[in-house]
Amino acid sequence: MPITLISTTFxxxxxxxxxxADESYFAELTQISDVTIVELPTGHWPRADRARRPRGRDSCCPLM
Structure with a gap:
């Protein structure tokens, strides 16, 4: 079965x-014959929706 790995960290x-190097963290990938790796270098899992802004704040960075 083909899989797509969305990689946000590596x-x-x-x-x-x-x-x-036979790193155990990725051991399962060696068992899959059809792997597509998509790099998404954000360092976190992507959101499919937009985060809510706090009420009464116009800025996207309320602490600044």
Whole structure:
């Protein structure tokens, strides 16, 4: 079964390096024959919706 891995923390190059080093964190990827890796370098899981702004605040950065 094909899978798509959305990688927000690791680059494709890092993942390939870890796979070659038999890093246990990526061990399951070696068992899958059809893997597409999409790099999304945000450092966190993407949101499908927009975060709510606090009421009464016009700024996206209320602490500044």
């Amino acid at each position: 680059t494709r190059e890092q993942i390939d390096s870890y796979l070659q």
